[in-house]
Amino acid sequence: MSEKKSFYITTPIYYPSAKLHIGHAYCTTIADAIARFKRLAGYDVFFLTGSDEHGQKIQRTAEKQNVTPIEYVDKIVAGFQELWQRLNISNDDFIRTSEERHQKVVQEFFRRIRDKGDIYKGEYTGLYCTHCESYWTELQLDENKCCPDCHRAIEKVSEEAYFFKMSKYGDKILKYIEENPKFIVPTSRRNEMIKFIKQGLEDLCVSRTSFDWGIPVPEDEKHVIYVWFDAVINYITPLFNDPERFKKFWPADIHLVGKEIVRFHSIIWPCMLMALDLPLPKQIYGHGWLIVEGDKMSKSKGNVVDPMHLIDEFGADAIRYFLLREITLGQDGGFSRDALINRINADLANDLGNLLHRSLNMIKKFQGGIVLKSVGENEIDKSFKNDAMNTVFEYKNLMENVQLSDAIKKVWTFISRANKYIDETMPWKLAKDESQKQILSNTLYNLAESLRIISILISPLMPKTGQKIFEQLNLENFEKSRLEDVLTFGKLPSDYKVNKAEQLFPRIEVEKQ
């Protein structure tokens, strides 16, 4: 048996200093849709998400609540996992940086790089606020050159720290980025990174002594390993202890990240991998942000959108659909309740839901719920089937290129086409004319078949909805569906009974102002 092609995709590991908002859900939903599509296309997929649990901020928050850091993060992280479950995220593993399996790998990597001479002990000098126990950069200070948090005076402080010789790898990483145009996507981010490296890379401080909620530096335990050095290694942790798996899935195909952390993933992380003599990930994909009411989401602005509430109100698939359809991947996109409701009503209820409903209803009304065999075809059928197959083809190409929004639009163009097909064929007229019986059967068969195809095409974005359509069509084994199942028109069985039409998405009524 030949080995299946493999595909490895990651999301960032989220920081449990607060509950997740819709922006996190956005990122994870994209990754999930890609992962599901790859599975549909026959790949062996590994999809990883997780939580980045260390650091001073967590330690301090836990202290404020009079709990230990691990008690604190356990609770928050349970919330992450619940959210992913409710959003139907199909991750294959969930990595927590506080786990032992991760600590071991981080320490191992630290040792290797140190032994190689690329980590050295030096002195970190920074602007320190004693009250907040926090370092700040020059640019972060407030207008009076004081701590941006508590506005007290800051002082210049030095502490012993380990540094990673990132400066050594500047030329190498620059060359790699220039030789691999698809390494950083979109191009705007790539340009940004190139400029950044050309300014010159500094060595990176990778340890701290001012707090202890972190992974100890091996053989020097008063230090803990700091931030990014710890975090990015998560992408390898689940593979590292299993050579087979490692061989199969590393390097990762896509690290999906927010645009603000592209730098860490496309510069720091690759430099670390170079120091370890490990292959670099194939692609860093920087997605945009969700803009809520014209503003970036943030706690201080009070416009944070809780994805859990949205799921309660509208259902996971509707949220998934909106995020994937409405926002062009790589760019910022607007999120609003009105826009969401608009999409649900127009695309999900009116176009898709109603197509299913009216089709099944006609099968019931005109043929007693039986999908009859299709024999022969006229010009209208032919053009319709042709459009179906073109849709599958274009969808496949776009999905392979990670152009999710465009791929979805193609499916909806076809949904529209199917609605139009009903208008063209007018089954209610055919039903009144005995001599048109076969044509009616053909028409209804084609509609049911197109719904089968649609349900599989949308399964990466809306797994539950695809499943529901399958059920109403009285088909089985939805989860075993493959892209191959929709590459030819006419795989739907015939002479069998479909189930009763149920509303997929009820319209959401809003009072007009």
Next chain:
RNA sequence: CGCGGGGUGGAGCAGUCGGUAGCUCGUCGGGCUCAUAACCCGAAGGUCGCAAGUUCAAGUCUUGCCUCCGCAACCA
């Protein structure tokens, strides 16, 4: 001279290698009655932020300006 991204019909957006400006929603008119007051067809509506330049041809390339917004080495 810190870096980057936007400004496109009423709203929200797309626009690859320069080649007749597209999509969704909304509005207006028509059609249909299988359906979730839904579906289908048609129409109106744009000096593509401003100015100059390159070109047979600029939303697209160059320069300058106006304006909004991010980043600036621990906020998806």
